Amino acid sequence: MCGLSGIVHFDPRQQVDAGRLRRMRDVLRHRGPDGRGLFIDGPVGLAHRRLAIVDLSAAGEQPMTNEDGSIWIVFNGEIYNHASIRPGLEAKGHHYRSRCDTETVVHLYEEEGIRVVNQLHGMFAFAIWDRRKRELVLGRDRLGIKPLYYACTGHELLFASEIKSIFAASSVRPKFNEEALPEFLSSRFVSGEDTFFQGVRKLLPGHVLTWSAEQGLRTERYWQLPAPSTRESGEPFDAQAKDLRARLEASVQSHLMSDVPLGVFLSGGLDSSALAAMTQNLRSAAAVGHGADPLQTFSVGFAEEEANELPYARTVARAIGADHRDVTVTPAEFFDALPHLVWHEDEPIAFPSSVPLYFVARLARHHVKVVLTGEGADELFLGYNRYRVTMWNDRLGRPYWAAMPERLRAQVRRMVHALPSRLGRVGARTFLALDPGIRSLFLENFAVHTEAFQRQLLARPDMLDERDLYAKQMRCYEGAEGGILDRMSRTDLQTYLHELLMKQDQMSMAASIESRVPFLDDELVEHVAALPSALKVRLWRTKAIFREAVRDTIPREILTRRKMGFPVPVGRWLRHDFWPIVQEFVLGPRAADRGLFDPRALVRMADEHRSGRASHGDRLWLLVNLEIWQRIFCEGEDASAVMQALGDRRQGGTKTFYAHPLGQDGRAVAFDDWRAGTQPADRIGTVPAS
Numbered sequence: 001m002c003g004l005s006g007i008v009h010f011d012p013r014q015q016v017d018a019g020r021l022r023r024m025r026d027v028l029r030h031r032g033p034d035g036r037g038l039f040i041d042g043p044v045g046l047a048h049r050r051l052a053i054v055d056l057s058a059a060g061e062q063p064m065t066n067e068d069g070s071i072w073i074v075f076n077g078e079i080y081n082h083a084s085i086r087p088g089l090e091a092k093g094h095h096y097r098s099r100c101d102t103e104t105v106v107h108l109y110e111e112e113g114i115r116v117v118n119q120l121h122g123m124f125a126f127a128i129w130d131r132r133k134r135e136l137v138l139g140r141d142r143l144g145i146k147p148l149y150y151a152c153t154g155h156e157l158l159f160a161s162e163i164k165s166i167f168a169a170s171s172v173r174p175k176f177n178e179e180a181l182p183e184f185l186s187s188r189f190v191s192g193e194d195t196f197f198q199g200v201r202k203l204l205p206g207h208v209l210t211w212s213a214e215q216g217l218r219t220e221r222y223w224q225l226p227a228p229s230t231r232e233s234g235e236p237f238d239a240q241a242k243d244l245r246a247r248l249e250a251s252v253q254s255h256l257m258s259d260v261p262l263g264v265f266l267s268g269g270l271d272s273s274a275l276a277a278m279t280q281n282l283r284s285a286a287a288v289g290h291g292a293d294p295l296q297t298f299s300v301g302f303a304e305e306e307a308n309e310l311p312y313a314r315t316v317a318r319a320i321g322a323d324h325r326d327v328t329v330t331p332a333e334f335f336d337a338l339p340h341l342v343w344h345e346d347e348p349i350a351f352p353s354s355v356p357l358y359f360v361a362r363l364a365r366h367h368v369k370v371v372l373t374g375e376g377a378d379e380l381f382l383g384y385n386r387y388r389v390t391m392w393n394d395r396l397g398r399p400y401w402a403a404m405p406e407r408l409r410a411q412v413r414r415m416v417h418a419l420p421s422r423l424g425r426v427g428a429r430t431f432l433a434l435d436p437g438i439r440s441l442f443l444e445n446f447a448v449h450t451e452a453f454q455r456q457l458l459a460r461p462d463m464l465d466e467r468d469l470y471a472k473q474m475r476c477y478e479g480a481e482g483g484i485l486d487r488m489s490r491t492d493l494q495t496y497l498h499e500l501l502m503k504q505d506q507m508s509m510a511a512s513i514e515s516r517v518p519f520l521d522d523e524l525v526e527h528v529a530a531l532p533s534a535l536k537v538r539l540w541r542t543k544a545i546f547r548e549a550v551r552d553t554i555p556r557e558i559l560t561r562r563k564m565g566f567p568v569p570v571g572r573w574l575r576h577d578f579w580p581i582v583q584e585f586v587l588g589p590r591a592a593d594r595g596l597f598d599p600r601a602l603v604r605m606a607d608e609h610r611s612g613r614a615s616h617g618d619r620l621w622l623l624v625n626l627e628i629w630q631r632i633f634c635e636g637e638d639a640s641a642v643m644q645a646l647g648d649r650r651q652g653g654t655k656t657f658y659a660h661p662l663g664q665d666g667r668a669v670a671f672d673d674w675r676a677g678t679q680p681a682d683r684i685g686t687v688p689a690s
Contacts, residue, residue, distance in 0.1 A: 351500075
């Protein structure tokens with residue numbers, strides 16, 4: 001895993017400035033501490049930072065070229081089938097200088113052109129400069145495991161592994177793409193090619209982008225998920241599970257390719273536990289007769305019992321004989337690291353789990369250089385609870401909606417919402433309170449800020465009319481084949497999973513460590529995606545065929561335990577000791593001055609959360625991160641300075657105040673006074689606590 005960047009001037013007479021290219025390269029030093037390289041060919045420049053994993057010698061340095069210097073490449077990722085491709089290329093006369101998979105991509109491109117991507121199995125993002133054709137080719141792997149961003153100005157194309165590298169070239173300035181805000185608030189991600197920055201786009205997974213002076217920019221999709229099977233194969237369930245087990249082991253085996261130490265992130269959940277067990281078994285089988293060092297596993301947790309999976313991870317590690325290490329993250333460490341990790345992620349951190357992911361990656365970096373993770377299994381095997389909840393809401397709701405007039409349904413809905421808090425929250429997620437259709441049952445039902453909530457929260461609720469916040473997800477769902485479960489899975493694989501993979505990449509690379517995802521092996525994904533959903537969800541049992549396939553590898557208590565989903569008690573922290581985080585980044589004057597949100601709605605939400613009348617932890621988390629991101633990227637504030645203002649506040653305390661809503665007398669009304677009944681305000685600030 002590495003970092004790449006580059007510049008292409010549209011005017012062939014213009015020379016790439018080496019200083020700009022170096023700045024783009026070296027802002028990615030965390031992605032590649034083992035080496036750096038630069039190549040300039042007139043109007044084209046390629047740059048690279050290297051994290052050496054396969055062939056640690058100088059022969060693996062990049063940018064890399066073919067025998068005659070006509071093809072140049074910068075590459076990020078791993079090609080797991082490169083060794084099987086190499087003999088055929090050598091038979092055609094290609095001469096290798098290294099053992100690197102990157103060199104196989106170069107020679108294969110000489111034979112196949114942009115069709116090179118069809119034969120590559122692994123995770124990758126690359127840029128190839130074809131000096132003969134004067135053509136640039138950008139390629140990204142099928143599932144989007146490796147990131148690749150680009151920006152096109154009137155005179156040049158910039159591209160890089162991280163957005164901050166594009167800004168380092170100085171011709172594109174960070175500017176908030178406010179159109180993306182509603183989708184982020186609802187779904188935690190921005191789907192499609194858009195990013196949080198105006199003018200910066202993602203190269204979509206399974207796509208190649210080419211540029212030449214004659215034809216300009218062109219994008220082409222080279223891969224998509226196969227259609228699901230509509231009926232059972234006729235093979236017994238246990239036989240299909242046995243076949244799946246063999247495919248899983250083949251994928252894990254391919255992902256063990258490394259010339260440096262390798263370990264596993266072990267959460268104690270089903271996916272990572274099965275992955276660790278299979279890895280240990282394969283390593284032991286390969287070492288028969290001469291022994292092998294124990295597999296190294298790494299975990300992270302919190303002191304809070306409801307968010308601590310460390311006992312489960314330790315149970316698995318003991319059962320498989322792993323050399324296990326873990327780290328417990330305190331709330332202070334969590335929030336102190338947050339601005340730096342926002343800088344690494346380039347966009348607001350959508351999931352609190354990104355932060356502990358960085359801490360476990362940092363722990364692992366002291367012992368290994370590559371880790372395997374269980375990302376992708378939930379989307380493939382229908383492991384999320386929301387899949388089965390949606391399925392049952394749809395099944396039970398259809399006769400209810402057909403038989404019950406809208407007027408009576410509205411009365412039932414009001415009765416459900418009037419139930420006591422816990423019952424009301426549960427009831428609000430059922431067909432009794434929802435409208436028919438996947439938009440309501442799946443997207444709105446599991447949104448962080450629902451569309452209705454955003455109409456109260458946004459200062460400009462008409463944004464929701466200008467751009468449908470679920471448009472891209474709905475296109476994925478409507479374009480998918482199969483039943484409701486298949487279509488939800490395919491929607492998540494093409495939207496939600498992209499955010500998770502970006503998180504996995506950026507947080508591991510922040511610690512200069514390579515993470516691999518065996519569950520997202522191309523051939524395994526194609527096989528599992530084609531399986532009938534009835535093999536994956538059986539009544540209330542999720543991941544049915546996966547559980548059967550790995551049943552004999554992990555302790556029974558892990559196989560049957562309830563899914564926790566990497567919980568982080570951020571809502572509790574923001575309600576108590578770390579309430580000043582909300583005061584500063586949600587209710588503070590800088591946040592208010594941006595004019596994105598209605599201050600009255602912010603005050604109401606914050607008060608409900610702090611008082612315990614409602615739980616808005618996830619909602620506040622997104623707003624906190626949005627403000628931190630704007631300070632770092634849009635205003636250029638140093639990440640290390642973002643939290644400094646909170647130090648004095650947490651020591652001596654402050655009161656958040658709300659000036660009179662009409663500004664009639666300039667009074668400052670303290671938060672506690674507002675809670676006592678003072679009218680909400682639309683100007684927010686802070687004063688020292690008395």
